Amino acid sequence: MAKKNKNPLHTSRRTFFKQSAVLAAVAVTPSTVLEAAENRTFDKAAYALEQVPITLSINGKVQKVMVEPRVTLLDLLREQLGLTGTKKGCDHGQCGACTIHIDGRRVNSCLTLAIMQEGREITTIEGLANGEELHPMQAAFIKHDGLQCGYCTPGQIMSAVACVNEGHTNNDFEIREFMSGNLCRCGAYPNIVNAIKEVAQ
Amino acid sequence: MNHTNTISGDSTDRVDGRDKVTGTAKYTAEIPLPNLVYGVLVGSTIAKGVIKKIDTSAAEKAAGVISVITHKNSTKLFGLKKSKTAKKLDLGLRVFHSKDIVFNGQPIALVVADRLEQAQYAASLVKCTYEQAPHTTDFGTHLDQARPSSSKWLSDTKRGDVTAWSNAPFKVDQAYTTPQEVHNPMEMHSTTAIWEGDEKLTVYDKNHAVQDIRDTLAKALKLEKEQVVVNSEFIGGGFGSGLRVWPHTFAAIIAAKMLKRPVKVSVTRPQMFTMTGYRPATAQKVSIGATKDGKIVGIKHEAIGQTSEYEEFAESVTGITKMLYACPNLETNYKVLPLTYSTPIWMRAPGEATGSFALETAMDELAYSLNMDPVQLRKKNYAETHPDDNKPWSSNHLTECLIKAARQFDWEARKPEPRSSSDRDWWVGTGMAVGSWGAWRAPATARAVLDSKGNLLIQSATSDMGPGTSTTMVKIASDASGIPMGKIRFELGKSNLPPSPGQGGSVTVASVGSAVYDICTEIKQKLLDIAVETLGETYKEAKIEDVFLINGKMGIKGKPASLVTFADLMEKKNITEVEATKTSSSGEEGGKYAFYSFGAHFAEVYVHKYTGAVRVTRFVSCVDAGRIMNNKTASSQISGAVVMGIGMALMEEQHMDHQHGRLVANDFAGYHIPVQADVPNIEVIFVDKADPYLNKMGAKGLGEIGLIGAAAAIGNAVFHATGKRVRNLPITPDKLI
Structure with missing residues (x-):
């Protein structure tokens, strides 16, 4: 916690960042902000300058x-x-x-x-889509039912497009391996493999 | 029931597929709202005791923080004020209404800030000290403290001579355990609460029972149902975790009320392990006795399930044992063991998933002791009627499931001896198991509006957490009405739509599907009525069965001249649409038959000789779920349940540090669910025969059946591969070396 640190040597990186932001802005900062900084509403003032x-x-x-x-x-x-x-x-x-x-x-x-x-x-x-026209991977996911709840689907599709571009689609095993960073709790995995195979061909 | 059997079952793409693959489907936490602020929950760091002092001063001063809510300053909700009321209304944890700590990670504060990052950071500044009390988290060492469940429907069962199994010439008498599992849908739970004054509450909440959630909230807040609206249109999975109101929902409601602006509270993945339920651990004993030719003479199945110390959760662990096999002598009992955890909740195939693991593993052990093929053992003990009360099955094609799946799997080629097959460094084995799940139907209401252009809108307050409910309902409506799918829209996921049961227990198609089916007939009837009234003679004698709709027109079979456009009909009555609302329920046949779905699972596994790693390399499931409404989504549902079965069999397990009463693996790195590389091609077959009595479509349920028996089939295959019987899930490599 930054505020506990009385010793400036123990100032956290975050606090330091805020302080320097405040100091650097002194010349152009209204006195109210500086007052706020002193009145322990420090974080709030710093925030405005931290964007x-x-x-x-x-x-x-x-x-x-x-x-x-x-x-x-x-x-x-x-x-x-x-x-x-x-x-x-x-x-x-x-x-x-x-x-x-x-x-x-x-x-x-x-x-x-x-x-x-x-x-x-x-x-x-x-x-990913070209206007109304779906990307082939999006269309393949619908065709092969590579989704159920649909929540992991955007990530699966983005990963699948990259997987094809990377050339990791030589067989089912390779597709499975290179798609294993995308979890699907509904268990649509086999259908996802089928979708990717179709697009890769 | 007059069974019409007109749903085609063809494979149809999901009607919401496009929304889901383009990212335009809006899930709960994604609804844009003006003036929205973010709430982040702080969890307790002890398992049991009371809060001594909670210091929120640093958090309050942090950038962007609007408020920090704890039990000290929370506005009090009617239902949570007194523990007696909360219990009576089944509200669970009394979040921010008590200083008692009843589990580790229990929400003790909500930090609300303008932005998510501000709330996350400030949440780390909340400090709390406690007076600690001893906790009890170790299930395995406290089994003697289990007590009978207060749920009567789960009470002990006795049939015939309960000692029969022990006097039989062949018997199995073994203990099995299953660990805590966590639903972990990919979308994390989230609630956004919006108050209009003190009179009207709208919540966007991830759940799959919008009207149950609404009713609970109305009771908790002492509001009328009409004053509460619950929306949950797109749901990123649920598997049961969305069937009740959780603490984060009350937290969002409290904060929004106090701050008079919309507040969104999303739980984190680690919080999903403590704040939104889980499948309770079980300890079971199964004893089966059989004659030399494999006829079961008696079964005893005892189970203990875990619950929390502040509520009782009970499920039907022994239910499957009561009905699956013909067996005149039976004893089952079920107890619960309260521990210092949050309360469990139904998780896909609740009770039966764990109960079937024990029963179906024991059956495999019995087959080996009899030197009998496990498929033959199941066929031999097929129950012609429900063994409890001799009620006839509404339909039971378990034997056909066995035959079809065995043929597809080439089971006949199997050498039964364990450890008899290997491939390089791997032992290869095959195993099978069966399962069953009650087929239920609850009353459901649908409203339909047909416009003059032939667009049909159907509404019902059901949910779609992933099975494809919208798609199936549109398909049923299309087949029942004759209106093409593209002109039908099904609206769900809003509590102010016509009444419908929550999505759980595999009841949706049987219940809501029936309502959709019936409302289409009702719309036809209304059109016919108009025709009779305004066009006369041609239509007077027509029966509703002969009415058909095609290309925006209504006609009577065999009378080509009867064709009339919807627009013309509506114009005659000076209306622009035809509307109807109807409730569908099961008739008297509900009490005459025993309604169940059935399934048979066959698995092939490779077990590494030196590391004990298990790979499922093949899986075949054949399911009797009545008539299949849409092959595409139905196959996906079964295949997905099998994936969960692979997780259950091989990896899923909640780990607890008993010293601190705290979970130690509460994320996807510590709690493994199957990934793409863990899953083989899964072959799904349907018997696809109509159930004559459950509903007009002939459909039974699909949601749970694919999981029941799946873990046992894998375990049995592991035994066949290695000769090692693992009776404690999950079957991790350490148990095989």
Whole structure:
């Protein structure tokens, strides 16, 4: 806990960051903010100054957003940008429901901070279809019933598209191995393999 | 029942497939709302005792924090104020209404902030000290403290001579255990609460019983049902975890009331292990006696299931033993053991999943002691009627399940000797087991609106947690009405729709499907009535069975001149739509027959000779669930249940640190569920014969049956492969080395 630290040497990284932000902003900050900082509403004042502007390309659209450095890419997508097609299944990088593409590679968006993605090309499930025309993988998932509740589905599909692009679809065993980072509690696994096989051919 | 058998059963794609593959389907935590703030729950760090002091000052000062709610400052809800009321209304934990701690990880505070990250960080600043009391978490060492369940329907059963099994020439008498399992649907539970004044509450809540949840909330808040709306349209899995109101829901409701703005509370994956239920551990004993030719003369099945110290949860662990085999002499009993955990909840195939593991493993052991083929043993003991009361089965195609699955699996080629087959470094084995689940039907109501262009809207307050309810209902409606699927929309998941049972117990198709079927007939009748009234003669003698709908027109079979457009009919009455609401229930045949689904599972496993790793390499299931409404989603449902069976057999287990009474593996790294690489191709076969009595479609239930017996089939295959009988799930490598 930052506030316990009287000794400046023990100041946490977080507190240091806030303090420097406050100090750096002194020249242009109204005195009320500085007062607030002194009145132990420090966090609240610091917060206003802690947002960082970043530029991302999401589904082909360049977007400028303000984010706190601690915000994950997943939470940025879901809570700030309304792109809820990317799912949160564990927030630990253990389930794959949040799989997206960053510069074409599959990534668990819960394990990456939004500010790390400055200038990157991000594709989410919302950006996969070509207008009304579904991506072949999306169509194959419907055809082969590679889904039930549908919650892991966007992550499965993003992972499946990457799996095909990576060339890890030479046989069922390989597909299963390279799709094992995407959990499905409904157990749609065999149908997912069938969908991927069809698209890979 | 006048059984019409007109549902085609063909494979149909999911009607909501497009929404799900494009990410446009909105699940509970994804509903955009103005002025929404985030609540994060803080869990207790002891298992039992009382809160001495809870310090929220640091959290309150953190950036973005709006409020920190604890038992000290929470607004009090009618139902949670007194423990007696909470018990009476079945509300579970009295979250923020008591300083008592009854399990580790129990919510003790809710931090509400403008943004999620702020609430998450501030939640880490809440400090709490406790007065600790001793906890009891070890199931295995406290079995002697189990007490009889207060649920009468689970009470002890005795039939004939209860000692018969012990006097038989061949017998099995063994103990089995199954661990705590956790539902872990991929979508984590979440509730967003919105108050309009103190009079109207709307919640977006992940559950699969919107009207049960509404009724419970109305009682807890002392509101009329009409004042509470519960929405749960898209559900990211449930498997039973969405069948009751959990503490985080009350937390969101309390916070939204106090702050007068919408509050969203999503539980974390670790919190899913303590706050939203689990399948209780069981300890069982099964004793079976048989004659030399394999005829069962007596069975005894004893079970102890786990519950919490603040509520009783009971399930039908021995239910399957009472009905599966012809057996004149039987004794079953069931007890519960209260432990310092949160309360369990029904998890897919509750009771029968664990009970069938014990029974069907014991049957395999009996087959080996008799030197008899396990398929033959089951056929030999087929019950011609329900053994409890001799009621005839409404339909029972268990033998056909056995024959079809065995043929598909090539069971005849099997060498029965254990450890008789290997492939490189792997022992190879095959095993089988059967299962059964009651086929129920509850009253359900549907409302239908047909417009002049031929679009049909059907509504009912059922849920779709993944089986494809919307798709099946649209398909039933299409087949029953003649209106193409593309012109039919089925609306569900809202408590203010017409009454429907919650999605649990495999009742949805039998119940809601019947209502959908009947409402289509009702719409036809209404159209016919209009025609009789406004167009006269041609229609007067027509029977409802002869009415058909095609291309936006109504007609009478055999009378081509009778074809009339919906638009013309409606214009005659100066209306733009035809609307009907109807409730469907089972008739008197409900009491005359014993209604059950059946299934047979065959598994092949490879067991590594040196590491003990088990791989399921083949799985065949044949299921008798009456007529199949949609082959595509039905196969997926069975196959998915088998995947859960693989998890149950080989990996799923909740680990507890008994010293601290705290879970130690509460995430997907510690609690393993099957991943893609754990699952082979699963072959699903349906008997697909109509049940003549349960409903007009001839459908029984599908949700549970695929899991019942699946774990036993794998365990039996492991025995065949290795010669080692593992009676304690899960069958992890350490038990095979």
